[in-house]
Ligand code: ADP
């Protein structure tokens with residue numbers, strides 16, 4: 160009998176679906192690639208069963224021709240009457256290879272109506288051979304099942320089915336003669352796909368493909384869906400079910416209404432009779448629920464475990480918050496904190512004064528006022544005799560933070576040091592020295608801070624601003640540099656709480672879900688190129704009111720040079736032709752630091768009316784007097800990025816505007832996608848939409864971290880199951896921490912190299 164551990168290269172020994180030794184090897188190779196096994200001998204039955212169908216087709220209900228209607232998707236059992244190929248498009252250019260149509264005219268057994276037509280294109284040099292092959296295969300009387308979308312064909316005056324993949328036609332044994340002797344088809348003759356080998360079309364397997372709901376697989380190496388279906392079917396039949404160990408406690412299964420693992424692995428491939436195609440297509444069958452839950456559970460369980468371990472770590476700092484420190488800290492803010500800010504600072508101070516190191520994610524929409532919270536926490540650390548560091552993703556932002564810090568700390572004895580990658584060596588050395596001597600208490604900079612392995616005298620708190628730009632920064636990176644400080648990461652990417660948990664790993668999450676008072680929501684409009692003149696008029700109007708304007712140009716990495724040129728040209732045109740009366744500045748990432756600083760400070764001071772910029776201003780930049788943002792080629796930006804950009808305006812009490820200009824082409828599509836920006840200022844909703852469109856890795860910048868790639872789960876679609884899995888993980892690591900089940904679960908998750916938990920005891 161087969162077990163989950165049986166190597167794929169040995170499948171032929173078990174007589175699975177007439178696989179040859181060579182084919183087992185090919186399959187092992189493909190599966191190893193798919194499951195990231197380093198060697199094909201390591202690919203096993205479990206990996207194969209983890210190659211889930213991408214969709215399903217309902218072939219359980221065979222229709223008759225008289226039940227068809229235009230556009231229906233259905234399976235029909237047919238008998239060939241005539242078949243043959245003919246050339247089409249004779250007037251194609253002499254160089255184009257000839258194109259043929261192969262057509263089968265077939266009727267159902269009761270001849271309920273006129274015969275239907277099943278057809279597909281054939282091209283290429285071997286077209287004639289392929290036609291001959293199909294003519295033989297579909298000789299008069301051949302019984303087969305055709306599945307797909309039937310359309311009324313008025314030229315043929317009957318229903319027609321255009322097959323994309325003719326190999327998906329199931330040839331059945333003819334009912335009268337049991338001794339069906341169809342020789343196996345020579346591999347290379349099949350279809351027009353040169354890779355499509357091993358299509359046996361053995362009628363012995365025909366019943367696997369019909370009269371049921373069948374799985375459809377992505378092509379795997381040389382294996383097409385039909386052959387994979389036969390193989391998986393054979394494997395499941397020969398699998399020793401008792402060898403499939405249940406890895407979740409039975410109480411957990413019961414509580415969440417989940418089926419067993421063996422049953423799920425079988426049903427995910429071959430839906431049982433009592434299921435519906437709908438629940439399969441929507442990933443809600445009991446097999447899906449079980450497997451998705453399991454996938455989430457292991458991840459969340461591992462993360463919760465790591466977090467628990469971290470909290471046991473000794474921390475290097477002792478922070479206390481007696482009244483006087485608290486009072487001084489509260490005086491830093493030049494305004495009344497929102498209640499959300501107050502709540503968050505309480506949590507942070509709670510973390511900092513506890514025995515466990517802080518590892519907190521502070522999430523708050525653009526403009527919600529995260530910076531002041533960070534400064535207050537830093538002040539608390541400094542008052543306790545430690546240094547505090549703030550890392551920002553861009554130099555512009557680091558400079559802005561430094562300026563603010565100096566202002567806020569003006570009446571304190573503390574010094575702010577600014578560290579940037581672009582500084583001259585001697586300059587840098589001076590800053591480094593003042594940091595290591597403790598002369599500077601607050602260090603603000605770009606990633607240069609960790610890259611240069613700055614020696615702190617005693618780092619107590621590290622704040623990382625706009626975390627999503629950095630990807631996940633591991634605490635271990637800092638620790639490897641010899642610090643074990645409290646860590647606060649801040650992001651404006653608004654993601655659901657349970658999602659943040661999986662994305663940011665072992666972080667505690669706090670949210671600022673309230674904007675400072677007196678903000679008027681930004682008005683956003685999506686406009687086409689034809690409305691450009693109107694946009695310029697709007698710019699004049701804002702400038703005449705004493706306000707300032709951003710014009711943002713996209714800079715896409717692949718074509719950076721061209722884009723930069725376009726941005727520069729745009730700038731020149733605005734400066735010289737359109738707004739000669741006003742002061743226009745240009746800001747982009749390729750400029751020297753001094754130039755950038757100069758440009759930014761001119762804009763901050765109000766000297767510039769218009770700032771033409773690339774996305775370097777995307778994060779954090781804060782100029783409350785700016786009231787209009789014009790984004791060129793808005794269709795090229797992701798929604799979350801647009802939201803970030805838009806957040807540069809609307810920072811004062813007055814009405815601000817954002818204009819999303821789209822190129823004249825594709826305006827309709829772009830408008831549709833960008834419409835959400837007009838509808839809402841809620842970063843959360845926008846992020847969800849963005850997630851739907853682009854997928855999580857793209858937005859959160861965590862593609863490289865690997866841990867988020869799920870086999871079957873989808874954090875958006877399956878958010879409820881993620882929540883259930885999280886609750887379950889918390890129970891087993893909380894109330895049930897000392898149970899036998901929890902010990903087993905810990906052992907299992909520790910064994911799995913995916914979670915890097917080998918050292919957790
Ligand atoms: P973000 O969360 O996007 O980093 P900032 O920290 O840059 O937002 O804050 C945006 C603006 O709001 C800044 O000008 C800041 O001074 C101001 N601000 C923050 N908190 C408050 C508050 N409680 N009351 C009034 N203004 C505030």
Ligand code: MG
Pocket residue numbers: 529530624778779
């Ligand atoms: Mg910010």
